[in-house]
Amino acid sequence: MTERPFHHGSLRTALLDEAVLVLRESGVHGLSLRDLARRAGVSHGAPRSHFVDRQALLDALAETGFRRLTSRVELALAGQDDVRHRFLRVAHAYVDFAIDDAALMDLMFPASPSPRSSTVAAAARDLFATLDGAMGSRRADTDEVARETFEMLFAATMQGIATLVASNRIDRARGDRLVDEATEMMLGSTLATTAVT
Amino acid sequence: MTERPFHHGSLRTALLDEAVLVLRESGVHGLSLRDLARRAGVSHGAPRSHFVDRQALLDALAETGFRRLTSRVELALAGQDDVRHRFLRVAHAYVDFAIDDAALMDLMFPASPSPRSSTVAAAARDLFATLDGAMGSRRADTDEVARETFEMLFAATMQGIATLVASNRIDRARGDRLVDEATEMMLGSTLATTAVT
DNA sequence: ACCTGAACACCGTTCAAGT
DNA sequence: ACCTGAACACCGTTCAAGT
Numbered sequence: 516m517t518e519r520p521f522h523h524g525s526l527r528t529a530l531l532d533e534a535v536l537v538l539r540e541s542g543v544h545g546l547s548l549r550d551l552a553r554r555a556g557v558s559h560g561a562p563r564s565h566f567v568d569r570q571a572l573l574d575a576l577a578e579t580g581f582r583r584l585t586s587r588v589e590l591a592l593a594g595q596d597d598v599r600h601r602f603l604r605v606a607h608a609y610v611d612f613a614i615d616d617a618a619l620m621d622l623m624f625p626a627s628p629s630p631r632s633s634t635v636a637a638a639a640r641d642l643f644a645t646l647d648g649a650m651g652s653r654r655a656d657t658d659e660v661a662r663e664t665f666e667m668l669f670a671a672t673m674q675g676i677a678t679l680v681a682s683n684r685i686d687r688a689r690g691d692r693l694v695d696e697a698t699e700m701m702l703g704s705t706l707a708t709t710a711v712t
Numbered sequence: 713m714t715e716r717p718f719h720h721g722s723l724r725t726a727l728l729d730e731a732v733l734v735l736r737e738s739g740v741h742g743l744s745l746r747d748l749a750r751r752a753g754v755s756h757g758a759p760r761s762h763f764v765d766r767q768a769l770l771d772a773l774a775e776t777g778f779r780r781l782t783s784r785v786e787l788a789l790a791g792q793d794d795v796r797h798r799f800l801r802v803a804h805a806y807v808d809f810a811i812d813d814a815a816l817m818d819l820m821f822p823a824s825p826s827p828r829s830s831t832v833a834a835a836a837r838d839l840f841a842t843l844d845g846a847m848g849s850r851r852a853d854t855d856e857v858a859r860e861t862f863e864m865l866f867a868a869t870m871q872g873i874a875t876l877v878a879s880n881r882i883d884r885a886r887g888d889r890l891v892d893e894a895t896e897m898m899l900g901s902t903l904a905t906t907a908v909t
Numbered sequence: 910a911c912c913t914g915a916a917c918a919c920c921g922t923t924c925a926a927g928t
Numbered sequence: 929a930c931c932t933g934a935a936c937a938c939c940g941t942t943c944a945a946g947t
Contacts, residue, residue: 526911537780539825542824549939558913560942565911569940617823624879667882668869668894675872676865681813682821685864700901706893723930746920755932758921762930766921 527565529555533617534576542618546554548572574632577622581638582621584612585645598711599702605649606673606694613677614687620677646670650711658709665701665710672697724762726752731773735815745769771829774819778835781809781820782842789846795908796899803845803870803891810874817874843867847908855906862898864908869894880883 516642530551537546548569549559566572592601615619623639631639650666676697680690701707727748735742745757745766763769788805789798810817820836828836847863873894877887898904 544824546721547939548941559939560914561912563912563941606911621818621823624875624881625740626818626878664890664893667876667886667890668873668897671876671890671894672865672869672874673872674875675868675870678821678871678875679864679868681823684821689864693861693864693868696861696903697868700865700903704897704901706897708943721930744920745922756920757933758931760922760931 517640520688526555526557526561528574529577530562530565531579532684533573535579535616538576538618538622539616543573548571570629571632573622576619578635578638580619580623581635584609585638585642587612588642588645588649592645593617599698601649602669602698602702603695605646606669606698607691609670609673610677610680610690610694613674614680616682617677620681624674637705661706661710665706668706669688672701714791718857723752723754723758725855727759727762727769728772728776731769732776732813732816735773736813736817739815740770740818743769766830767826770819771832773816775832775835777813777816777820778839782835782839783804784809785839785842785846789842796895798846799866799895800892802843803866805896806870807874807877807887807891810871811862811877811887814878817878821824843869858903858907862903865903866898869898 533551533554534546537551546569548562548566551572552559555561562572571581585665586611588605591604602679647666650662650669673694676690676693679685679693685693702711730751731743732750734748743766745763747754747761748769749759752758759769763856784805785802787800844863847859847866870891873887873890876882876890877884882890898907
């Protein structure tokens, strides 16, 4: 009678957890609702109760990705006041995540942008708000445009380094060094002097 | 008797050309061998004569992508001697391509890196060699390590900006301005003074 | 509210057969 | 050498039915 001992309401999270693992080793292409159902020990129609279609699952995955990355960045911020170290820690947290969960990053920042569900959009906004807080000046009179430009370039560079590593153009150690060098270069630029404290 | 007037040997390129279009409007997910065969007016088994499996088609697409991007960069280099303008033109050429063919870029720089076929690898090397030539110093005694680092950071930043635009985080005009600003910032850094002429 | 299981259309892949 | 068409296993999606 304990034929299906699990999922007295936890099937949704069980599917998501399993999906993260599959994603990590087989990419988006390896993700199938039927396969996830099989792994969870339920019928192939069961996931339908929690995700209307495959895209809904992918959206939910992107949302958890944004939340996990946000908490990683928050962790990197804990107890750091020096600007240089703050940037370095955030940068490494971001790039590490992007490399370890490259396929998930593709779901979070899809190349063919589909209209984003509101819950995913909210999770994305939380991440950007956290990043803003991490990089923003604490002085109110700082040039707003310069700061936003600086933030964008910083995010772009980190995302780019992660892509280089994830696609095997450079190895991880090289990527780590690039993160350091990029951070130093950007903090040393004239843009930075008007953008951050 | 002209039931199938095309493809007296051109089916391969016909499939590839069609695939680029499908890729552009439906992403990798919308690419199906059977659908391509249908559009070309051949049976579903016909593509097999030119591509052993779906991955072989994706590899071929990546290869053509590298070749097209290489020629775009070469075009951007034509008749430009000033360093600043050279960088700006190459950067815009790169980012424009990455935005217009974002899905193709994902095939060229896959998140879950599969072992790359030798022909794809060769096409990729051609692109990197061209980029090296575009950005490299003409003086032989320049610091080699600094130059390579500078090249990597430049490529990473451009790829990152393209990702931001392709995933709709910023619009295209903002991306264009970021390209300009990033180029100025990088050329103004101390890294650049030891890396480029 | 959540899950089952049959049904349908679609896909990648294989393969014998045609030209 | 290139293409056809049947076959097989797999998938997403829908839906009536169970609990």
